[in-house]
Amino acid sequence: NTSYRNIRANMASDKPHTGVIAHTDAKGAFQRRESQFRNFIRKDSPFPPEAGRYHLYVSLACPWAHRTLVVRTLKGLEDIITVSVVHYHMGDKGWRFSSEEECPGATPDTVEGVSFLRELYFKVKPDYDGNITVPVLYDKKTHQIVNNESSEIIRMLNSEFNELATHPELDLYPESLRSEINATNDLVYPNVNNGVYRCGFAKAQEAYEEAFQNLFRTLDELEARLSKQRYLCGSALTEADVRLFTTLIRFDAVYVGHFKCNLRQIREYPALYGYLRELYHLPGVKGTVNFTHIKKHYYTSHPSINPFGIVPLGPSLDGLDAPHNRDKL
Secondary structure, eight states: OHHHHHHHHHHHHTSOOOOGGGOBOTTSOBOOOOOSOBOOOOTTSSSOOOTTTEEEEEOSSOHHHHHHHHHHHHHTOTTTSEEEEOOSOOBTTBOBOOOTTTSTTOOOOTTTOOSBHHHHHHHHOTTOOSOOOSOEEEETTTTEEEEOOHHHHHHHHHHTTTTTOSOTTOOSSOGGGHHHHHHHHHHHIIIIITHHHHHHTOSSHHHHHHHHHHHHHHHHHHHHHHTTSSBTTBSSOOHHHHHHHHHHHHIIIIIHHHTOOOSOOGGGOHHHHHHHHHHHTSTTTGGGOOHHHHHHHHHHHOTTTSTTOOOOOOOOOGGGGSOOOGGGO
16 A cells, blocks of 8 residues: 555665666676666557656766757657656665755755655655666656656657657657667777776776777777768767767766776877767757766766875866867768
């Protein structure tokens, strides 16, 4: 019954937070756990597309959550899907909400009024035993978590809200390019998106070096590809570009130093850096990037990597505003 569910949820929400950094295999290699809420928004389903019904819980620091904000902006869904933003710091109880005054850019939870994101998870599923992660796509009508897997959320935003979107003509996952997009995602996700985490969260030298070599070998491959074509899958912007963008925009600011991904910075790759600048200046995208949240999250939320929580003042990111010159390709 409801009272029993609430008791279970309260007990569960007092459990120590198991951060993403905790999951490594016997060889010290970081292992990311799969998301558990995997429903889809579709017509003629329990979760049909409706204006104002769905809510995104995000962190401005998190590259996975950032994907959803970029697609929401590119598709013109800002007035259709509402958003709450957690505080940049992830402490013992995980992501928490705060006021704009306490943390500029963050918001309270305007939907369920919880203080910590974990409370939302346990309210929906009192016996939940997974990671407490962002993004979360939440149904305000049924009070259910629809999905917490970013790769699936961005596809829903791309295709299922076109009758409500300002830019329905934009298709980030066109049928003609799906095999190429999938192949690119299969290259970029393990080696770059997750690769930087495999470097940073490795607990053994061999595991770190393997992730490091895979990361920079893949960046070299992407540099060669983007020196010949404007986007990852040719002349059209796709979800593959969004997925790479949210890692690249954090690379020089955080991953080079904090995660020891220091062979080269993105600014040292002519094609990748121009490509990054073009995506950064797509309409609305720059407004989804918050370097204060990004830097303060990583440098203050991982005490096993940075025990004193010192946030570096650099590097300079002024170069992001330089002309990208990608329109020549």
